[in-house]
Amino acid sequence: MKKQVIWALGFSLCFSLTACGGSDGEGSNDVTQEGGTANGEPEEVLIWDYFTGVGQEVFYEQVDEFNNSQDDIVVKTEYVPFDQIKQQLSVGSTGDALPDIVNIDHVDNAALASQGVLADITDKVDEWGETEHFLEGPLNSTMYEDSYYGLPYTSNTLGLFYNEDLLEEAGFSEPPETWDELEEVAAAFSNSDVNGFGIAGERSEESTFQFYPFLRSAGADYDNLDSPQAVRALDFLDGLLENGHMSSDVINTAQDGLTNQFTTGDLAMMVNGSWNIERIKDDNPDMNWQVTEIPRDEEHASVIGGANLSIVEGANEDPAWEFMKWLMDPEQLESYAADSGVFPPRQDILDESDFWENDEYLSSFVPIMEYADARGPSPHWPDVSEAVQLAIQESFTDSKSPEDAMNDAAEEVSHVIDE
Template sequence: MGKWTKLAALIAMLALSAALFAGCGGSTKTGGEAKKGGKVTLTLWHYYELPPQQKALNEVAQKFNSSQDKITIKMEFLPRNELTKQLSIGMVANKLPDLVFLDNPDTPSFAAMGLLADITDKVNSPDVKKDAYYPGPLKSNTVNGKYYGIPLGSNCVALFYNIDMLKAAGITPPSTWDELRADAKKLTKDGTYGFAMSGIKNEEGTFQMLPWILSPGASFDRLDSAEGIKGFQFVTDLINDGSLSKECINWTQTDVEKQFATGKTAMMENGPWQLPVIKADAPNLKYGVVLLPKDKQYASVLGGENLSIIKGHHEAEAWEFVKFLMKPENLNPILDSIGYIPSRKDWAEGSAKLNSDPIMKVFVEEMKYAMPRGPEPKWPEVSEAIYTAMQECFTNQMKPEQAAKAAEAKVSNVLK
């Protein structure tokens, strides 16, 4: 049973339980509470667990609370899996926050369930300046052309390379698929692979595979197109060449970083969240970052969170906090604590901090090409089709064309 199906079953079961509970005189609680004098207290759920992240969130809450006397915002931490579980349960038990940070592929799922407020008119207003956002982050908040959130901050993946290894091989960082394949072959020797990526059988594997599907011009719902097949074929060829370890089917993105930091791979696909990890693991490693090599077009995959308002929960007051947060002086400390790039292109490209760092400058450039996973309410099932096909290719259980066609059949059935 897929994640979406299980979630639907859980909601149905909980709805019955909630109805029985209500019939016995039980009471429920909403997120926002109106206090004496008309002041409203709002709750925002998040899953940022590190002390610097929580400090930044609490400080912006205090700043907002001090800026006016109508609304109080409270930050509430829940572990990531618990947060999504409680949102599903809260829908039927009416125990919900007023605002929530969601991983960007989860926004369409909860919007389709009727949990999130439609804020299309607000996003389209001149105050938001939606055209200033990178297309990927903004698109990740949509279902059927309507907006159910606004981007908080973003990241993406690019190509890391070992400067000394490439220099010794007499090559420069690749910019095309043909160059990547040739360079990876040349760099594979003496226990070192030319390239590494995660091909694990879960969402993380899909996350790393998507750029190779998007670059030829395919999409998640056109996996069996010539372009989609080409993407699966290219990465499979890297494995068959011996340039990408067969063990990639077991690697997380953290495992890929370990391969790179220990000199077991010359190049890797990974994101900016690995920068402090590389610094700790290999402080003397000389490395650079370039855009992921392209086939037809540059492509990357979008990571990051969105901020959504819970439907029917003091939506007007919640939007006041959203407007306050979406000012660079209020948002940037939070993004810095998480290690995110602003989802607004003008803020990212105008950041002296980001653009003075040669590594982060590349990720800012890569954000132009970072596309969301979907957006699709049934993304978990789509993702399962993609990572299953990926593993079938990488382990030679199926030829890429067969695996891509089987995956598309599953996706088409999901999207009916």
């Protein structure tokens, strides 16, 4: 709670500053028609990124390529760890030390926009005219009150990972497609040393992330958690746990822990994301496994993860936008996504490139990406997610029934939204 108060205070201070943002603390510089500043110097754009590993390496290569492609803009990068981005934005707002562009988790986009931290770039996006080529889920994550406050840069989604050999040994030649079939397959492992099914149930954003496909599949969303559909989603997962079809350890398990169990053959099926493909292949190259859609109730559903790029309010906006447009060009975006092992948020890239369609495992995620939803989007998402996490924990630990847990979560979300 204390951290949330400090964060909110930092953002509110940002509003009172007349020069909040920009790499030099003075907003946009005067730009000549030929580009660059009025004195002939190139414009400077600072971007904060939290990329690591190959993702960071490829991104920095693209920054160098952009800088070498023209003389009017110089982009500089500064690495800020993922778990410090929001804190650094609030600290920077009090001292004129904000970047021009920030790399943020897509679930934070609406919250930061509602706090006045991000620039409304709707006019630029509309003039650009490329949004029709983007996947709906990633694009929606950049919106707040029907305006654009960024663009999606990287995307991923969740699917059902399953061990083909284990399912075959249990008598199943195909993975489950419905909730009833999921329960049937998971039940086949109840009396064995193998856990039939697993989700990340620890109290963190990961449990909300993994619960969301079940919530949406039942026909519910974050703003009607007390609906019969929402209660059904939690009741279904709670039933798997109660009947021994999921291990009780899920209440303390993150996605990383699920992957460990899956690669060692201790877990037959799990909900997890495309970023784990290479790890599974490296850790257990002889395992026969595949990915398919998460079993459905009313309809198949999934949820997106990934990063957005947003321009900070008061930043050096015009050159920042020029760099963002360059990054979002299909050629650049396809290159980055393929080289760093993520999905592009553009439908036209997925339609025209052979890279994702030809990969044995990534290809399974392509149709899922086309219908995966953004969590929210909501400016209140941190509080919404916390309420959902608590409901999952209360239900899984039998401190509340699924119905009571979801009713209480709905009441908390309603209170937060109405404040």
